[in-house]
Amino acid sequence: MPDSYSESEEYQIRQEKLEKLEQRGIDPYPHNFNKIQTVAEAVDLFVDDPDEELGETVKVAGRIRRRRLHGKAAFADLVDHSGQIQLYLSARYLDDSEQFDLFNELLDIGDFIGVQGELFKTNEGEISVVVRNFKILSKGLRPLPEKFHGLKDTELRYRKRYLDLLDNPEVRELFLQRSQFVSGLRNWLENRNFIEVETPMMQTLAGGAEAEPFITHHNTLDLDLYLRIAPELFLKRLLVGGFEKVYEINRNFRNEGISTRHNPEFTMLELYWAYADYKEIMVLTEQLLSSVIEQFNPELITEYQENSIDWNTPWERLTIEQAIERHTGIELNSEMSVEEIRKLAETNGYQLEPADSSEAQIFELFETAVEKQLIDPTFIIDFPASLSPLAKRHRNAPERAERFELFAGGLEVGNAYSELNDPREQKENFLRQTEDSSKIDSDYIEALEYGMPPAGGLGLGIDRLVMLLTNSASIRDVILFPLLQPLSRED
């Protein structure tokens, strides 16, 4: 959609208003304003005293969102981050009566102003400021979206999130909640002596997950680099380095499809805890999430789409086979071949692509048939070792890994293992993934050779958890600026 507004009459009129302000010696974009209260604080200052017409003097700043002009009087709604307050203007009260015409003729909805005046209550009972003087703080050249219906167009909401935030209070509330959720996670971890660290986003090898990386280039070094797909291998190097409890909350980048559950850049919490195993990580995960979610939902029950999610602990723990049997009725046993599993799935109504191994086939059946049905938080445990190259083998079942994934609301939201710290096995697993031994992270193997303590690790998908907490159907609704195609490649 081309920007035709910049050629519109309205835009020209606003430009002219701007010029007129400057002709009168008024800076439409001054450097500061020393407000004394927020709008909400000003409203709170009001005291109903029948003996006094006017109350406390206040000095507030904000954006004009609505105006009601009445000839020789004017009302306006001034909005800041804390709330809204009505302004009343009349030449009778203004220190400089000429400011009245200025307000009527040269200001618009959307402009920022700072005002000073006294509190009073109108006949209609609304706490208001009778304005003694005001200062233009920023002149708007474009009209804000309509006051009543707000901004609905999905594309505009994502492209111009600032308008979405201005116009849709629930969107603003959602991102406040996201912020509080992340800070709740940090507080919980800090209280347990986890330390937050930052590891490279630009890596010479994109390890720690199976995903297509973004490639970038360092000019001076003439070096291709990958944006990280996971911080895992660096965080575990820190365990080698002697830290025992570390975490990182930051972006990962995966060069893959975009969907309601996938954004190319997304936020992960990864944590590593020396001397713990995946069972202890399970308990930690329950405690961490239930404790932070409780701050938003004391009942620990959140509504998500048609379902409600019960976050009360303990959470169910099922092996993949148990989960498949529970949710599809299909009984599997470890002897079955790829073909047998596929046939069995098909007779139960699930079409599967042939996989490389029985384990992989079972996992695929799980993904197509079971995942969406895992509404209450559920740990799916003991993944096939062949699909878990960074995890330790199960202590009682060598074909299994000590690994779980956490599902809730039908979404995969977490992944964890007892971390593999045997350098020989790690090297074998790497080599199994690629024929090209130069592509394996031999520096990581070397680090393990110095000795990494046994440890449990966890990854949580923050965006998806926020989706669940805010009942958002799309990951784009919980990311302030989701990736979209540019409108024009020429820009």
Add this chain to the structure above:
RNA sequence: GAGCCGGUAGCUCAGUUGGCCAGAGCAUCGGACUUUUAAUCCGGGUGUCGUGGGUUCGAAUCCCACCCGGCUCACCA
């Protein structure tokens, strides 16, 4: 990548058996108004109907291609 749905004024939206309309509300502009609050009243219409072709006497409407978005699927453990 495939399928389906959508794109009309700054915003929210009407408008297809192809032709009387290119429209409404808000915003905006002109006027009236000294306590309004979705202010009210009177008067203006601001447009590449996503883009480009085509069919037709005539296209917002039908056809083709493309762009952008949404959903579903695929991909992504």
